Amino acid sequence: MSVYGSANYEYVVARVRHRRASLFSDDEYRKLLRMGTGEIARFMEETQYEDAVNALGSRFSGVDLIEHALNETLADDFQDLLRYSEGRLYEQVVRYLRKFDAWNVKTVLRGLYSDATEAEVRSDLIDAGEFEEAFLDRLVAAESIEGVVELLDDTLFETYLEGAFEAYEESGTLVPLENAVDRAYYENLVPDASVRGEAAELYREFLEAEIDFRNVRNALRLARSGADVDPAEYFIDGGALFDRKEVGQLVADRSTLVSRIRESKYGDELSRALDELEEADSLIGFEHALDRALLEYSDHLSYVYPLSVCPVLAYVLAKEREVDNIRAIARGREAGLSEAEIEEELVIL
Amino acid sequence: MIDALAELTTVAQQTGSSPAITPKSAAALAVGLAALAAGYAERGIGSAAVGAIAEDQDLFGTGLILTVLPETLVILALVVVFVVPSAF
Numbered sequence: 001m002s003v004y005g006s007a008n009y010e011y012v013v014a015r016v017r018h019r020r021a022s023l024f025s026d027d028e029y030r031k032l033l034r035m036g037t038g039e040i041a042r043f044m045e046e047t048q049y050e051d052a053v054n055a056l057g058s059r060f061s062g063v064d065l066i067e068h069a070l071n072e073t074l075a076d077d078f079q080d081l082l083r084y085s086e087g088r089l090y091e092q093v094v095r096y097l098r099k100f101d102a103w104n105v106k107t108v109l110r111g112l113y114s115d116a117t118e119a120e121v122r123s124d125l126i127d128a129g130e131f132e133e134a135f136l137d138r139l140v141a142a143e144s145i146e147g148v149v150e151l152l153d154d155t156l157f158e159t160y161l162e163g164a165f166e167a168y169e170e171s172g173t174l175v176p177l178e179n180a181v182d183r184a185y186y187e188n189l190v191p192d193a194s195v196r197g198e199a200a201e202l203y204r205e206f207l208e209a210e211i212d213f214r215n216v217r218n219a220l221r222l223a224r225s226g227a228d229v230d231p232a233e234y235f236i237d238g239g240a241l242f243d244r245k246e247v248g249q250l251v252a253d254r255s256t257l258v259s260r261i262r263e264s265k266y267g268d269e270l271s272r273a274l275d276e277l278e279e280a281d282s283l284i285g286f287e288h289a290l291d292r293a294l295l296e297y298s299d300h301l302s303y304v305y306p307l308s309v310c311p312v313l314a315y316v317l318a319k320e321r322e323v324d325n326i327r328a329i330a331r332g333r334e335a336g337l338s339e340a341e342i343e344e345e346l347v348i349l
Numbered sequence: 350m351i352d353a354l355a356e357l358t359t360v361a362q363q364t365g366s367s368p369a370i371t372p373k374s375a376a377a378l379a380v381g382l383a384a385l386a387a388g389y390a391e392r393g394i395g396s397a398a399v400g401a402i403a404e405d406q407d408l409f410g411t412g413l414i415l416t417v418l419p420e421t422l423v424i425l426a427l428v429v430v431f432v433v434p435s436a437f
Contacts, residue, residue, distance in 0.1 A: 008396060010396040010400070011399065011400040014401045015403060017401075018401055018408075
């Protein structure tokens with residue numbers, strides 16, 4: 001875990017590939033779909049979730065146990081990635097994993113806003129980013145939103161939050177603060193063009209894909225809801241597919257938007273998703289197809305460029321997906337949904 | 350003056366006719382370079398193999414074999430030592 005020295009791609013990629021291969025497969029999801037929550041927890045005990053399930057088994061049960069075990073394993077896993085990687089690779093992975101810092105900050109803010117107890121908020125945090133555990137504890141213990149903003153003074157969120165806090169005090173809603181956190185994350189995600197070299201190029205390519213996909217999703221959601229919101233406000237800079245001005249026009253005209261995506265470099269990966277969107281007109285289906293396409297595209301990148309940051313980021317995406325899937329199954333089971341209904345919620349490659 | 354010059358020419362001719370190093374030492378250099386290259390190749394493979402073994406102990410055999418595979422390079426280079434004559 002150091003920023004110095006050269007990147008150790010071989011070591012990290014070998015470990016990550018092995019973990020990627022031992023994620024749950026189709027068959028295992030099918031088995032999980034037929035299980036109750038207790039059985040799922042027991043099933044997880046025989047997989048890579050073993051440690052977390054055993055450690056938390058005495059404190060929680062049922063869905064809570066699954067949820068906490070998933071969060072814990074996710075955090076441990078990503079902390080491992082940071083521990084393994086060195087040099088340029090570490091720098092890139094840590095930049096990417098700040099997404100959990102952003103998530104944690106947002107969770108703390110929302111918790112304070114909705115008067116949740118400290119224990120509730122703490123259990124929802126995912127300790128996978130750059131912030132250390134002690135710092136997260138201090139964030140949770142903060143008395144007010146102003147306190148949180150002050151605590152974040154020395155982090156990269158500082159400059160973004162200052163202005164947003166005034167807007168928050170005026171409007172009394174969390175939206176400006178949340179937007180500021182997201183912007184801080186995304187704008188620091190892609191390194192500026194001054195960093196050259198193949199490794200930086202690949203990293204940029206991967207992130208461009210993710211930002212593009214996120215923009216597509218936001219644009220379609222807005223088009224769908226018909227809300228009178230300026231899409232440019234939710235636009236994230238840095239993608240390759242379209243720019244801030246275009247997105248406004250494209251949202252209004254959905255067929256051009258779809259054909260635009262079809263002609264882009266993601267056309268091949270997304271063709272199935274686009275067909276689904278045109279036929280069924282269901283946004284949920286399309287979003288899942290979009291997730292699947294992003295997974296496929298990230299896998300594709302990681303095979304084309306084996307010694308780069310791509311396999312690591314592809315693994316992060318796949319792991320998150322798996323955690324989401326298991327959570328969906330467990331929650332769905334608890335809510336008494338049928339197998340078919342739950343299966344629709346899953347994103348399986 | 351002329352004599353000295355003539356002598357120098359013969360000395361130059363003599364040293365010019367024989368190679369800078371003997372064939373055997375050239376072969377030794379070849380082996381050394383091959384070993385360096387093999388070591389460089391093994392560096393990457395070895396770290397990947399250790400990563401894989403850390404995840405799954407069963408991969409020890411595969412990892413070991415793949416790690417020493419570039420070693421064949423050195424063995425092939427060693428053949429050169431026996432092929433070249435010891436002197437002209």
